[in-house]
Amino acid sequence: MPAASGKRFKPSKYVPVSAAAIFLVGATTLFFAFTCPGLSLYVSPVIPAYNAVVFLFVLANFSMATFMDPGIFPRAEEDEDKEDDFRAPLYKTVEIKGIQVRMKWCATCRFYRPPRCSHCSVCDNCVEEFDHHCPWVNNCIGRRNYRYFFLFLLSLTTHIMGVFGFGLLYVLYQVEELSGVRMAVTMVVMCVAGLFFIPVAGLTGFHVVLVARGRTTNEQVTGKFRGGVNPFTNGCCKNVSRVLCSSPAPRYLGRPKAEQTVLVRPPFLRPEVSDGQITVKIMDNGIQTELKRTKSKGSLEVTESQSADAEPPPPPKPDLSRYTGLRTHLTLATTEDSSLLGKDSPPTPTMYKYRPGYSSSSSSAALPHSTSAKLSRVNSLKEPNSICESGHKPSYRSEPSLEPESFRSPTFGKSFHFDPLSSGSRSSSLKSAQGTGFETGHLQSIRSEGTTSTSYKSLVNQTRNGSLSYDSLLTPSDSPDFESVQAGPEPEPPVGYTSPFLSARIAQQRETDLHGRFASTASPKHAAPREPSPVRYDNLSRHIVASIQEREKLLQQPPAPGREEDAGLADSGIQSMPGSSNAPRTSSSSDDSKRSPLGKNPLTRPALPRFGKPEPPPALRVRSLGSPDQPAAPHLGKSVSYSSQKTASQAGGPETEEVALQPLLAPKDEVQMRTAYSKSNGQPKSLGSAPAGAGPLPLSSPTRGGVKKVSGVGGTTYEISV
Amino acid sequence: HCPQVHSLQELRRSASLATKVFVQRDYSDGTTCQFQTKFPPELESRIERQLFEETVKTLNGFYAEAEKIGGSSYLEGCLACATAYFIFLCMETHYEKVLKKISKYIQDQNEKIYAPRGLLLTDPLERGMRVIEISIYEDRCSSGSSSSGSSSSSSGGGGGAGGR
Numbered sequence: 001m002p003a004a005s006g007k008r009f010k011p012s013k014y015v016p017v018s019a020a021a022i023f024l025v026g027a028t029t030l031f032f033a034f035t036c037p038g039l040s041l042y043v044s045p046v047i048p049a050y051n052a053v054v055f056l057f058v059l060a061n062f063s064m065a066t067f068m069d070p071g072i073f074p075r076a077e078e079d080e081d082k083e084d085d086f087r088a089p090l091y092k093t094v095e096i097k098g099i100q101v102r103m104k105w106c107a108t109c110r111f112y113r114p115p116r117c118s119h120c121s122v123c124d125n126c127v128e129e130f131d132h133h134c135p136w137v138n139n140c141i142g143r144r145n146y147r148y149f150f151l152f153l154l155s156l157t158t159h160i161m162g163v164f165g166f167g168l169l170y171v172l173y174q175v176e177e178l179s180g181v182r183m184a185v186t187m188v189v190m191c192v193a194g195l196f197f198i199p200v201a202g203l204t205g206f207h208v209v210l211v212a213r214g215r216t217t218n219e220q221v222t223g224k225f226r227g228g229v230n231p232f233t234n235g236c237c238k239n240v241s242r243v244l245c246s247s248p249a250p251r252y253l254g255r256p257k258a259e260q261t262v263l264v265r266p267p268f269l270r271p272e273v274s275d276g277q278i279t280v281k282i283m284d285n286g287i288q289t290e291l292k293r294t295k296s297k298g299s300l301e302v303t304e305s306q307s308a309d310a311e312p313p314p315p316p317k318p319d320l321s322r323y324t325g326l327r328t329h330l331t332l333a334t335t336e337d338s339s340l341l342g343k344d345s346p347p348t349p350t351m352y353k354y355r356p357g358y359s360s361s362s363s364s365a366a367l368p369h370s371t372s373a374k375l376s377r378v379n380s381l382k383e384p385n386s387i388c389e390s391g392h393k394p395s396y397r398s399e400p401s402l403e404p405e406s407f408r409s410p411t412f413g414k415s416f417h418f419d420p421l422s423s424g425s426r427s428s429s430l431k432s433a434q435g436t437g438f439e440t441g442h443l444q445s446i447r448s449e450g451t452t453s454t455s456y457k458s459l460v461n462q463t464r465n466g467s468l469s470y471d472s473l474l475t476p477s478d479s480p481d482f483e484s485v486q487a488g489p490e491p492e493p494p495v496g497y498t499s500p501f502l503s504a505r506i507a508q509q510r511e512t513d514l515h516g517r518f519a520s521t522a523s524p525k526h527a528a529p530r531e532p533s534p535v536r537y538d539n540l541s542r543h544i545v546a547s548i549q550e551r552e553k554l555l556q557q558p559p560a561p562g563r564e565e566d567a568g569l570a571d572s573g574i575q576s577m578p579g580s581s582n583a584p585r586t587s588s589s590s591d592d593s594k595r596s597p598l599g600k601n602p603l604t605r606p607a608l609p610r611f612g613k614p615e616p617p618p619a620l621r622v623r624s625l626g627s628p629d630q631p632a633a634p635h636l637g638k639s640v641s642y643s644s645q646k647t648a649s650q651a652g653g654p655e656t657e658e659v660a661l662q663p664l665l666a667p668k669d670e671v672q673m674r675t676a677y678s679k680s681n682g683q684p685k686s687l688g689s690a691p692a693g694a695g696p697l698p699l700s701s702p703t704r705g706g707v708k709k710v711s712g713v714g715g716t717t718y719e720i721s722v
Numbered sequence: 723h724c725p726q727v728h729s730l731q732e733l734r735r736s737a738s739l740a741t742k743v744f745v746q747r748d749y750s751d752g753t754t755c756q757f758q759t760k761f762p763p764e765l766e767s768r769i770e771r772q773l774f775e776e777t778v779k780t781l782n783g784f785y786a787e788a789e790k791i792g793g794s795s796y797l798e799g800c801l802a803c804a805t806a807y808f809i810f811l812c813m814e815t816h817y818e819k820v821l822k823k824i825s826k827y828i829q830d831q832n833e834k835i836y837a838p839r840g841l842l843l844t845d846p847l848e849r850g851m852r853v854i855e856i857s858i859y860e861d862r863c864s865s866g867s868s869s870s871g872s873s874s875s876s877s878g879g880g881g882g883a884g885g886r
Contacts, residue, residue, distance in 0.1 A: 056806055057803070057806070059806075060806035060807050064807055073850040073852070074848075074849070074850050076849070076852075077849075079742050080742070080744060080849070080853065080855070094749045094750075095749075095750060096749050096750060096751070096752055097750070097751065097752060101749070111852060114747065114749070114753070114852060115749055115752075115753055116753055128850075129753065148807075151803075231752060232752050232753060234752075238791075241791050241796075242791060244799060245791050245795055245796040245799055246789065246791050246795055246799075247788065247789070247791075247795040247798060247799075247815050247816040247817040248810075248815050248817060249817060250815075250817055250818055250821055250847065252847065252848075252850045252851070255847065255848070257848070258825060258845060258848075260842070261829065262829060262832040262833050262836075262837045262842065263837060264737050264837045264840060264841075264842055264859050265737055265837075266737055266840065266859075266861040267861065268768070268838065268839050268840035268859070268861055269838045269839045270767060270768065270839070271767065271768070271769060271770045
């Protein structure tokens with residue numbers, strides 16, 4: 001009886017095995033002594049021989065079952081369970097033939113018990129393929145000695161049956177004279193045999209079923225596979241053959257420790273790893289980690305799968321927007337290098353350090369996660385891109401344009417400063433890698449345009465293109481209508497574009513832009529084309545300035561006869577504002593479309609005219625964006641221009657005020673205004689609530705006066721503050 | 723040809739046990755003895771993936787051969803039964819024979835592939851066939867002081883054994 005560790009001698013545990021041994025040997029001996037001579041003499045000598053063989057078999061198996069190591073696992077060494085000890089879960093699941101099997105942590109043996117392994121409390125050992133602890137042999141029955149135990153049961157049953165049968169034969173047929181002693185002994189042996197036959201046969205039958213099913217007693221008794229499937233069975237025949245015919249498994253304990261004869265000496269060979277692989281791997285680790293950890297569905301997985309194709313994936317889905325912008329860009333990066341990456345790398349935090357420019361820029365772009373998540377997928381992803389675009393083009397921007405970057409960088413990191421151009425180019429490269437999803441064409445055109453010129457006009461153009469791209473991002477369907485939108489009234493913000501994220505950004509942008517560009521952007525904006533998209537943060541101040549200048553011009557110049565003249569001119573829209581404002585609201589949508597560029601142009605100077613002119617003509621404030629079906633381009637600037645251009649049919653004062661106020665609005669105010677915009681989009685709602693949020697803006701105060709309600713084209717109603 | 727003539731001090735001077743990697747069992751096919759061929763990340767910079775996978779796959783093949791139920795194992799069982807298992811005193815079982823082959827293979831791999839890379843495979847039999855333990859040694863220039871008991875003893879024993 002192998003014992004795993006030295007224990008105090010407990011006589012009680014030897015009682016059953018001793019009893020079993022005594023009964024077995026004693027009864028058999030008596031049988032041989034008293035019954036067999038008469039049988040061999042008068043019936044056949046084969047009988048004792050047969051019984052002797054069977055008894056030998058019983059003894060052999062009994063000894064093997066008793067003294068053989070059942071398959072005890074040696075205790076795990078300390079270094080094996082270092083990581084498993086304290087924070088390890090109690091169970092570890094493993095899939096066996098499609099079935100989840102739990103492996104429990106054994107605190108005594110310090111490892112996760114392999115499947116079918118169990119810890120025997122009597123022996124205090126983990127036993128491989130633990131069946132049960134048999135008291136009759138005082139040993140665990142496990143993988144190594146189950147065969148002998150099973151054969152012991154079979155042979156014992158056979159032996160008992162033989163002894164009982166031949167004893168009965170002896171008694172019934174009164175082989176010899178009814179000698180008192182022999183008869184009595186034979187009767188006693190028969191009784192013992194008969195008595196033990198019932199439990200032994202029962203147990204034998206039980207184990208025959210277990211072997212056929214491929215289960216252990218432990219599994220059967222605990223009901224592990226009661227209703228389910230047993231993953232350890234290979235069919236009845238294979239199970240039986242595995243029990244009886246397999247080669248005996250080796251024992252793990254008590255082996256002579258192999259002496260280590262191998263010498264480990266430096267210098268050590270190292271495998272060759274290319275730098276690209278290393279780099280890629282780092283990125284992959286971070287990305288994989290992020291991907292696995294976040295368990296984001298959809299785009300991230302799509303990106304992974306697509307990466308194998310070495311194709312730029314579609315823009316990531318909005319789930320990405322919930323994570324830090326870093327992850328967004330990590331995904332972007334993944335697409336480039338994913339083909340080189342393996343999927344089984346561990347997570348490393350290196351990713352966060354890998355592209356600081358991206359991380360900060362993307363994180364800055366992704367700050368209002370919750371709000372940006374509201375945007376469409378394309379929008380959410382493209383926002384940071386456009387922002388990056390706007391933020392990374394200092395070369396073509398006038399000095400004040402850098403302020404938003406500087407404004408942002410403290411908030412979001414230093415990346416903006418370190419090399420905006422390069423980061424921008426990097427972003428552009430990534431975007432191009434991304435493919436069509438990011439409208440690389442737009443962005444690249446913007447970039448090229450921006451880099452080629454440093455004048456405000458080019459900036460405006462770039463802005464406009466950026467806005468165009470942004471607008472197209474927001475409302476891709478409307479991008480072809482950009483020009484028409486410019487001409488037409490569009491007081492409302494883009495449909496569906498109510499991202500507080502953008503509003504926050506816009507507010508910040510406008511604040512900085514307003515302060516920074518107040519003077520510089522005033523003059524060039526006259527000739528600049530209409531700014532369609534107020535989303536361009538760098539354009540906000542320009543819009544304000546443009547609107548202010550428009551107002552100035554409107555005040556100075558007589559109103560133009562028609563709106564058509566103003567089409568295509570930034571200031572012309574402003575100039576024609578009085579005229580257009582006088583024009584009836586019945587102007588067709590074509591007029592609106594013509595007006596939209598005009599309306600948008602003054603957006604480049606949204607606030608200035610207003611701020612400079614405390615009493616602009618009411619027409620200036622009229623909002624032009626009467627048609628609700630106008631594209632959802634950013635309307636902050638548009639509203640201003642519209643207000644400066646349009647007639648009463650167009651967007652009213654509140655929107656103008658909103659536009660004017662927007663640069664200085666706090667993000668929450670921006671949200672309000674955005675929501676106001678969205679509400680007013682296509683609906684005849686007054687935007688009176690919007691100006692309320694613009695309270696803190698001093699610029700708005702002079703513009704606040706009476707409020708006149710104007711109904712624009714399409715049924716929109718605007719409140720014009722006079 | 724072997725550097726065993728060098729002093730023991732020199733032998734143990736700069737190899738010290740850094741960490742151990744454990745390659746777990748692969749239970750996807752039941753309790754048949756297989757080890758996972760997944761490449762541990764700790765070995766990323768120490769050994770080529772190909773070599774490691776080949777080692778594990780070869781070991782898996784050995785274990786599959788050991789546990790194979792065929793004619794030879796059946797006859798062996800019958801013989802054992804017939805001799806009341808006394809045959810086990812004289813003869814080695816099929817499994818044990820394969821285990822000896824495995825041990826030889828592991829030692830060969832250690833000598834040829836793993837030790838030059840500062841790694842050492844441990845026979846899973848010592849761990850109850852639950853894990854393959856791979857010891858990773860670091861190149862440290864600690865002169866004189868025994869860096870770690872295992873490395874020094876192994877290097878010392880290796881030095882002695884190598885000299886034979």
